[in-house]
Amino acid sequence: MAALLEVANVSKNFSGLRAVADVTFAVPEGAIFAVIGPNGAGKTTLFNLIAGVFAPDAGEIAFNGVRIDGQPPDEICRRGIGRTFQIVRPFPGLSVEENVTIGALLRQPDPAAAMRRAHEILWRLDLFDKRRHLAGALTLPDRKRLEVARALATEPKLLLLDEVMAGLRPTETDRMVDILKMLNKESGLTILLIEHVMRAVMSVATRVLVLHHGAAIAEGTPDAVVRDPAVVASYLGAEAV
Amino acid sequence: MIARLLHGVPRHALLLLAGLLAILVAAPIFADDYLVTVLILILYFAYTGQAWNILMGFAGQLSLGHALFVGLGAYTSAALYVHFGIGPWIGMPVAILISVACGAIIGFLAFRFGVGGVYFAILTIAFCEFTRIGFDHFDWVAGSSGLFLPVANYTRNDLINLRGQPVMFYYVILALTVAAFVMCHALLRSRVGYYWQAIREDEAAARSLGISTFRYKMIAIVISSGMTAPAGVFYAFYYNNLFPEQTFFILRSIEIILGPIIGGVGTLFGPVIGAFLLTGLSEALQELLTAYGLDTPGAKRVFYGVCLLVVVMVLPNGIWPPIARLLRLDRRETPET
Numbered sequence: 001m002a003a004l005l006e007v008a009n010v011s012k013n014f015s016g017l018r019a020v021a022d023v024t025f026a027v028p029e030g031a032i033f034a035v036i037g038p039n040g041a042g043k044t045t046l047f048n049l050i051a052g053v054f055a056p057d058a059g060e061i062a063f064n065g066v067r068i069d070g071q072p073p074d075e076i077c078r079r080g081i082g083r084t085f086q087i088v089r090p091f092p093g094l095s096v097e098e099n100v101t102i103g104a105l106l107r108q109p110d111p112a113a114a115m116r117r118a119h120e121i122l123w124r125l126d127l128f129d130k131r132r133h134l135a136g137a138l139t140l141p142d143r144k145r146l147e148v149a150r151a152l153a154t155e156p157k158l159l160l161l162d163e164v165m166a167g168l169r170p171t172e173t174d175r176m177v178d179i180l181k182m183l184n185k186e187s188g189l190t191i192l193l194i195e196h197v198m199r200a201v202m203s204v205a206t207r208v209l210v211l212h213h214g215a216a217i218a219e220g221t222p223d224a225v226v227r228d229p230a231v232v233a234s235y236l237g238a239e240a241v
Numbered sequence: 242m243i244a245r246l247l248h249g250v251p252r253h254a255l256l257l258l259a260g261l262l263a264i265l266v267a268a269p270i271f272a273d274d275y276l277v278t279v280l281i282l283i284l285y286f287a288y289t290g291q292a293w294n295i296l297m298g299f300a301g302q303l304s305l306g307h308a309l310f311v312g313l314g315a316y317t318s319a320a321l322y323v324h325f326g327i328g329p330w331i332g333m334p335v336a337i338l339i340s341v342a343c344g345a346i347i348g349f350l351a352f353r354f355g356v357g358g359v360y361f362a363i364l365t366i367a368f369c370e371f372t373r374i375g376f377d378h379f380d381w382v383a384g385s386s387g388l389f390l391p392v393a394n395y396t397r398n399d400l401i402n403l404r405g406q407p408v409m410f411y412y413v414i415l416a417l418t419v420a421a422f423v424m425c426h427a428l429l430r431s432r433v434g435y436y437w438q439a440i441r442e443d444e445a446a447a448r449s450l451g452i453s454t455f456r457y458k459m460i461a462i463v464i465s466s467g468m469t470a471p472a473g474v475f476y477a478f479y480y481n482n483l484f485p486e487q488t489f490f491i492l493r494s495i496e497i498i499l500g501p502i503i504g505g506v507g508t509l510f511g512p513v514i515g516a517f518l519l520t521g522l523s524e525a526l527q528e529l530l531t532a533y534g535l536d537t538p539g540a541k542r543v544f545y546g547v548c549l550l551v552v553v554m555v556l557p558n559g560i561w562p563p564i565a566r567l568l569r570l571d572r573r574e575t576p577e578t
Contacts, residue, residue, distance in 0.1 A: 051449065077451035085449070091442035093507075095573040102439045105432050106451040112248075114432075132574045154451055 004029040004158055004190050005050070010059030010069070012045055019045040021214040022059070027158070027207075032184050032191045034201045034222075037211035038234070043194045044086055046211065047162050050192070051083045052076035063158065078106065082156030084147040086163045086194075092136025096127055096146055099135050103153030118153055125149045125179060141172040148179070152189075159183070161193040165200045173197060177204045202226070210234075246427055254570050265415055269408045277407045281479070283520045284414040285472065290500040290512030291421040292468035297498070298507035299425075299434060300461035301441025302357070306365030308493035309372055310340045310466045314473025315483055319390055320382050322402075322478075329403045329474050336470045343368070344466025345459065352458045357444075366491065373489030382483070390481040403478035410479050417471055418513075425509055428464070437461055441507070499545060503552045505559025514561055519548060 003026035012020040020042045027033040037043050049056050055070040062068065068076055077083075082103075091099050100118035101111065108114040122128040125145045130138065135146060144164055151159060161180075165173045177200055183189045195201045201208060201222060208225045210218040218228045225231055247255065265284075269277055293307050317339050318332030347368055351361045377385040398405030403413070428434045436457045439447040444454055477483055487493070504515025523541045530537050552559060565571040 053445075073445075073448040074451050074453050077449055083449050085446065089443050089446040091439055091446065093442055094438060098435070098438070098573075102435050102447075102452075103450045105435055109432050111430060111432060111435060114435075132572055134573050134575050137575050150450065 002029055003027060004031075004064065005192065006060075006062040007046075007050070008060045008062070010046070010049060010056045010061060012042075012049055012054060012056050014045075018214050020049065020056070020211075023211070023214075023216050024059075025209050025216065025219060027190060027192055029157075029190055030184070030188050031206050032180065032193070032204055034205035034208045035192070035194045035211060036196070036198070036201055036208060036225075040213075041211040042214040043211055044162060045214075047083075047160060047194050050076075051081065051160055077154055077156075080155075080157040081160060082151035082154045082158070083160040084144075084151055084162055084164055086166070088140070088143045088147050090135035090138070090143055090146050090150070092134065094135055095132050096135055096138070097122065097131040099146060100149050100153045103150040106154045114153075118149075121149045121152050124182070125152075126175075141168055141175075144168065144176065145179070148176075152183070156189070158190045158192060161191060161195075163194055163196055165195060165197045168197075170199070173200050176200070180204055198226075246423065251570060253568070257568070262419065269411055274407060277411050279521065279524045281407060281411050281414055282524070283516045284411070284418045285475065286496065286500045286516035286520055287513045288414060288418045288421050289469060289472045289497045290504070290516055291418070291425055292465050292472065293497050294501045294506065294508075294512050295425065295428065295437075295468065296461050296465035298501060298511070299429065299441065300437040300458055301444075302351075302458060302461065303359070303362045304365040304462075304465070304494075305362045305491070305498070306367075306369035306494050307465075307469055307497045308489050308491070309365070309369040310344065310469035311473040311476060311493065311497070312369075312372065312376070312483075312485075312488040313340045313343060314470030315477035315488055316376065316382050316388065316473075317470075318474040319388055319477040319483055322390060323388065324381075328401055329478050330401065333471055333474045336474050337467045340470035340473075341463050341467040344462045348459045348462035352455050352462075366494075369489050369491065369494060373485050376485035376489065379485075385485060387482055387484040389483075390478065392481050403475075410475070414475055417475065421468060422509065422513070424468075429509065433457065433460060438507075499549065501559075503548055503559060505561030508559065508561045508565070510565070511559050511561045514564075515559070518560065519545060522548075 005027040007023060007025050010020060010023050023046060035043050035046065048054050050061055052071050052073040052075065060067055060069055063079060063081060068079060097115065097118050100121055101114045104114035104117040108117050119128065122131055125148060127142065127145055127149060130142065138146060148164060165176055168176060180191060181204060184191055205222050208220065208222050209216055210225055210231050212234045217234060218225050218231045268280060272280065289311065293304060296302050296304050314336040317336035318329050321327040321332040321335060322329065347364060351364050356364060376382065382388045395405045398409040400409060436452050439452055440454050440457060448454055500515030500519055501512040503519060504513065505511030523544045526540060526544055530540055556563065
C-alpha cells in the first residue's frame with residue numbers, strides 16, 4: 001500500500017518547549033492509524049501541524065505525494081484532509097443539517113445538492129432524526145458525531161480525528177468505533193486518530209504510533225505496541241503492569 | 242429564478258409578506274404627510290439595517306462605522322448632481338463603486354491581518370471619523386459649511402432627478418427596502434450565505450471545512466458597503482443638505498445598527514421589525530408628549546436606551562426569533578430538555 005500521508009522528521013517548538021521532536025511516520029492508504037501518548041506528549045500539536053494550524057519548524061509533511069506543510073487549514077481541507085476538534089466546535093446557532101451542509105458545499109456548490117448530501121451522511125451517523133435541532137443544544141456524543149459528519153461532508157481522503165471518543169461512555173465509544181470501521185470498510189476512508197481511550201484504539205486501529213515528550217518511541221500493531229517495554233514504562237505505567 | 246427564491250418558504254409566510262407589502266404599498270392613500278415622512282424614516286432604517294446586517298448578522302463582523310458608506314454615497318451623488326448635473330440614478334453606481342472601494346480597503350486591512358472583534362469595530366469607527374474630518378476640509382463638496390442641493394417647491398414628481406414630494410421618496414425607499422430584503426433572502430440561502438454563517442459561528446471550524454475566511458469576509462464587506470451607498474444617495478436627495486459633522490457622525494452609525502440589534506441580528510426580519518419598532522414608537526412617543534404639551538427634546542434617545550436595555554435583558558437574540566417560532570417560520574428546533 002502506498003503511503004497517503006508522510007510525516008518526515010517533523011519538529012515544532014513553542015518558545016523553547018519542544019512539543020514535537022523529529023517525528024517520522026507514514027499512514028498507508030486505507031489504514032486506521034492511531035497516535036497515542038500521555039498528556040502533553042505532543043499529540044494535538046502533531047495533529048495541528050498536519051491540519052495546517054501551525055507550520056512545522058523543521059521537517060516535511062506530504063499528502064498524496066505533495067508537500068502540504070505550512071499550507072493554511074482551508075487549503076489542507078480542499079486537498080482532501082478532513083478534521084475534527086478535540087474540544088468540539090460545531091456551529092452552535094445553526095441546525096445539525098446546516099452544519100453538515102456547510103461541509104458538503106465544498107464539493108457541491110449548489111446548496112440544495114449539498115443539503116441532500118448532508119442528509120445522506122446524517123443517516124449514516126444516526127443524526128438524521130435530529131437534523132433540525134440546534135447544534136448547540138445537542139448532547140456531547142451527538143456533537144462528536146456531528147463533527148465527524150461535518151468533516152466527512154467535505155469528502156476527505158484522510159480523516160483526522162482528535163480524541164473523538166474522549167468523554168464518551170463505553171457504549172457510545174463502541175458506537176463510534178463501529179461508525180469508524182464502517183466508514184473505513186465501505187468507502188476505503190483513511191483515518192488518523194489521536195486517542196486516549198485505549199479500549200477504542202485496540203479495537204479500531206490497524207497501526208499505532210506512540211508519542212512521549214514529543215518524540216515517537218514506538219510504532220507497530222496495537223498488540224505489539226502495548227507489549228513494548230518502552231511504551232509500558234513511559235505511558236501505560238504501573239496501571240498496565 | 243423566482244421559483245428558486247420561493248422554494249421552501251412556508252405558504253403562510255408568503256401570505257404574511259404579501260399582506261405586509263400590500264399595506265405598505267397602499268399606505269400613502271390613507272396616511273397624511275406626517276405619517277408618510279415617518280414611514281420613510283422607518284424604511285430608510287430598515288434598508289440600512291439590512292445592509293449592515295449582512296456584515297454583522299450574517300458574517301459576524303461588527304461595523305460601527307456604516308455612516309461612512311451612507312456618507313460616501315450621499316456626497317458622491319450630491320456632488321455629481323450639483324457640479325455636473327448628473328442625476329442620482331447615474332450617480333448611484335458611481336456612489337456604490339466608491340463605497341465598495343472604501344469597504345474593500347477596510348476589509349483588506351482588517352481581514353488580511355487578522356483584525357477582528359472589537360478591533361475591527363474600532364477600525365470602522367476610525368475610517369468614518371477621519372473621513373468626517375477630511376470632508377470638513379474638502380472644499381469641492383463645500384467642507385464644513387455644507388453641500389446643498391437646489392430646492393424648489395415641486396408640484397410634479399421628477400423620478401429621474403429625484404425631485405418631488407414625500408410620496409415619491411416613500412415609493413423609492415420602499416422599492417429599495419423590498420429589493421434589499423429579497424437580495425438578503427437569496428444571499429442567505431446561497432453558498433456564500435452558508436459560509437458567512439459558518440464564519441460568524443466559529444472561524445477556525447469554518448477554515449477546517451475548506452472555507453477561505455478572508456475571501457468570504459471580503460465578499461461580505463463589499464456587498465454590505467455597496468448596498469449601503471444607495472441609502473446615502475436617497476438621504477442626499479431627500480434631505481437636500483449634507484454636513485460632514487452630521488453625515489459621518491458616529492451617532493448615525495449607531496442609529497443604523499440599533500434596529501437590527503433590537504429586531505434580531507442575523508435574521509431577515511430583524512432589521513425591518515427593529516426599524517418599525519424603534520422609529521415608529523419613538524415618533525409616536527414624541528407626538529404623544531407634544532400633544533400633552535411636554536417639551537422633552539431627549540425623549541427619543543431615552544426611548545432608544547430603554548428599548549435596547551429591555552431587549553438585551555429579556556430577548557438577547559432580538560424580537561424576531563421568538564415571533565418566528567410562534568409563526569412556525571423557524572426550521573431550527575431547540576429540543577426540550
